Amino acid sequence: MSRVIKRDIPILLLTFTALFQAADTLIEEPTLNSYADSMRSAASIIGTFALILSVTLLTRLHTRRLQRRRTIIESTVLLISLWIPLVWGLWQFSVGGVSPTIEPFVQGVFNGIVSPGDSTIYAILAFFIASAAYRAFRARSVEATILLVAGIIVMLAKAPIGESIWSGFPILSDWILNVPNRAGVTVIILSAILASIALYVRMMLGYERGWMGRAAE
Amino acid sequence: MPPICGEMAIKEGYMMPFILFISCMAIIGFSIYLTRKGVIKPKIRRLPAIDAIDEAVGRATELGRPVHYTVGLGSVSNVQVIAGLSILSYVARKCAEYDTRLIVTFSVPNVQPVVMDLVKEAYMAAGKPENFKPEDIRWLSGRQFSFATGVMGIIMREKVAANLLLGYFAAESLIFAEAGFRAGAIQIAGTTNSYQIPFFVTTCDYTLISEELIIAGAYISQIPEQVGTIFGQDLIRLITVALIVIGSILYAVGFKDFYLWLNM
Numbered sequence: 001m002s003r004v005i006k007r008d009i010p011i012l013l014l015t016f017t018a019l020f021q022a023a024d025t026l027i028e029e030p031t032l033n034s035y036a037d038s039m040r041s042a043a044s045i046i047g048t049f050a051l052i053l054s055v056t057l058l059t060r061l062h063t064r065r066l067q068r069r070r071t072i073i074e075s076t077v078l079l080i081s082l083w084i085p086l087v088w089g090l091w092q093f094s095v096g097g098v099s100p101t102i103e104p105f106v107q108g109v110f111n112g113i114v115s116p117g118d119s120t121i122y123a124i125l126a127f128f129i130a131s132a133a134y135r136a137f138r139a140r141s142v143e144a145t146i147l148l149v150a151g152i153i154v155m156l157a158k159a160p161i162g163e164s165i166w167s168g169f170p171i172l173s174d175w176i177l178n179v180p181n182r183a184g185v186t187v188i189i190l191s192a193i194l195a196s197i198a199l200y201v202r203m204m205l206g207y208e209r210g211w212m213g214r215a216a217e
Numbered sequence: 218m219p220p221i222c223g224e225m226a227i228k229e230g231y232m233m234p235f236i237l238f239i240s241c242m243a244i245i246g247f248s249i250y251l252t253r254k255g256v257i258k259p260k261i262r263r264l265p266a267i268d269a270i271d272e273a274v275g276r277a278t279e280l281g282r283p284v285h286y287t288v289g290l291g292s293v294s295n296v297q298v299i300a301g302l303s304i305l306s307y308v309a310r311k312c313a314e315y316d317t318r319l320i321v322t323f324s325v326p327n328v329q330p331v332v333m334d335l336v337k338e339a340y341m342a343a344g345k346p347e348n349f350k351p352e353d354i355r356w357l358s359g360r361q362f363s364f365a366t367g368v369m370g371i372i373m374r375e376k377v378a379a380n381l382l383l384g385y386f387a388a389e390s391l392i393f394a395e396a397g398f399r400a401g402a403i404q405i406a407g408t409t410n411s412y413q414i415p416f417f418v419t420t421c422d423y424t425l426i427s428e429e430l431i432i433a434g435a436y437i438s439q440i441p442e443q444v445g446t447i448f449g450q451d452l453i454r455l456i457t458v459a460l461i462v463i464g465s466i467l468y469a470v471g472f473k474d475f476y477l478w479l480n481m
Contacts (some may be wrong), residue, residue: 005420026235029225039285040480047292047327054326054356062314067230094328114360125388128395136419185411192409194241195428196296197445201245203299207443208434213334 010212014203055082085109151174232481244451245454252445259448261436266405266423267304271383272426273403274311274407277378283318283353284308285402287368287393288332290361291385292325296431297409301384302328302335303434304407309339313348320371326363327455329356360362365389372396382406382421383430386413392419407433 017039026035059082062075089100100106137148154160157173202208227235253259258375276285287303312319317328321332331461333354340349357367369392372380380397382390383406390406390413397404398420406417409424417424425433428450436441460479 026228026238027225027230032225043294047325050329051359055327057329057351057354058356061355064352077412081235089331117366118360118362119229120393122388124392128391131395136415146402150443152438164386166291188409188411189218190415191428191454192296192431194450194453194457195431197241197453198245198446199296199299199431199434200447201242201249202443203224205249207440207446208299208303210304210306210335210434211299211331213331214306214338214377 007209007212007214011204011206014211018200018204055086058082081109081113087133238303239319241453244453246335246444248449248452249442249445252441252448257445257448258441259444261432261444261447264425264429264433264436266407266425266429267433268402268435269405270304270308271311273381273405274308274315274317276403278289278315278317280378281380283320283375284379284381285313285320285322285368285372285397286376286381286383287322288328288384289382289386289408290364290389291328292326293327295385297385298325298328300431300433301407302331303439304381306330306339306384307437308334309336310343313340313343313345316345316348320375320377321373322353322355322364322368323358324357324359324361326356329354330399345395346407357376361387361389365392369396370392370401372402375401377402380404382408383425383433384408386410388452391416391420396424397421446447 020032020039021036024033047172059079062078065071065075066079085106089106090105092098092103092105093100133151136144137151138144153169154173154176156165157169200207203211248257252259263393280449286305288298288305291298293302302330309319311317319336321336323329325331333351335348336354337349339345340346353369354370360370365396372393373378373396377397377400380393380400380402382393382397382404386393387410390408390410394404394406394417404421405423405425407430408414408417409427409430411427414424414426418426431452432447437449464475464479467473
């Protein structure tokens with residue numbers, strides 16, 4: 001019984017859902033298309049419940065840390081940031097009917113704290129790219145040398161000075177991006193699609209079981 | 218398109234994808250059948266990145282520092298995350314056997330119950346369920362850069378000895394890999410996102426490129442039927458390449474019917 005519940009039923013559900021969604025993509029049939037749409041909505045609703053579990057576990061983790069007097073400041077900030085906007089947003093919604101997307105306090109937290117924080121972290125990428133590029137552009141092998149040469153040509157073509165040095169840089173850069181680069185990217189995409197199909201077959205046959213929290217047999 | 222049955226018809230422009238879908242399923246199914254019967258015995262070439270997982274966990278054990286594993290931004294329905302979870306199962310088992318702490322992070326909450334079960338099962342299989350720590354399975358944030366900040370913080374604070382980035386990644390990939398590099402961790406990464414692969418190649422010790430990530434679960438298991446699906450996948454690739462070459466030649470000489478047939 002345990003095997004049926006833990007293994008067979010999830011695999012049956014997966015197979016049915018996967019084939020149903022594939023049929024929805026390929027076949028025009030109003031009833032089938034409408035049921036497939038409802039199925040996708042149901043999946044996103046079920047997924048939302050996982051958020052409750054995650055928030056509960058995160059709260060428990062940081063509450064324990066506070067009890068053990070570890071990372072007091074960080075855990076306090078996290079719990080306040082997590083719960084105050086959540087409770088306030090829900091309160092405003094249930095009492096005043098104000099949606100959290102327009103509620104001033106919740107919006108203030110997002111616009112004043114979260115968005116600038118996101119931008120700051122994104123900006124750090126510039127320094128990380130420079131550091132990674134330095135390591136990548138050391139011509140230690142034939143491949144690294146090709147990368148170095150291709151990188152310099154594309155950079156010079158994108159910078160105004162490149163065209164002043166030699167008018168052929170933009171043409172050469174376009175060729176690098178549109179021919180060898182595109183060929184490589186196409187191979188990566190094609191390989192990934194074919195491997196995905198094989199993965200879904202393995203999942204439907206029950207060989208691949210990581211998606212249901214079980215190790216392979 | 219003419220109806221198949223009642224109002225049912227193949228969508229306009231989807232005839233060839235329909236034929237390819239059925240053909241792919243049939244070829245992979247037939248490959249599994251042949252492998253099971255022992256008619257073919259396919260071998261997978263070595264994947265150094267997967268072979269290095271043991272080395273990474275071993276190094277973390279020697280140094281007494283944790284292993285960090287992330288499946289990135291994707292949800293549990295994302296193919297890269299599914300592939301990442303298959304590898305996680307193996308990594309968790311190794312960590313459990315060596316008594317090495319494993320920290321798993323992710324961005325989408327629906328990954329949490331799956332990861333929790335997977336890691337717990339690995340510890341139980343290793344006979345050490347008491348070593349499983351639910352607080353090391355961490356959802357950090359649904360927002361990309363808040364998640365990136367959280368992961369970067371964990372890598373630096375916990376001084377992880379091994380940083381495994383296997384799943385779906387976007388712009389935050391370099392943040393994770395650079396943080397791991399600065400922490401002195403051995404790094405193994407894998408994604409199918411062609412924009413992020415160069416970042417991983419330049420900053421990580423080992424990289425799984427595109428399909429290597431997706432087949433890693435089959436590579437680890439070495440179950441003949443699983444390897445059979447990879448044989449089928451390679452067969453489809455050969456057919457696809459042949460169609461591309463034939464199509465290109467025919468189009469170049471002015472015979473466009475073949476091209477139109479492929480776009481049916």
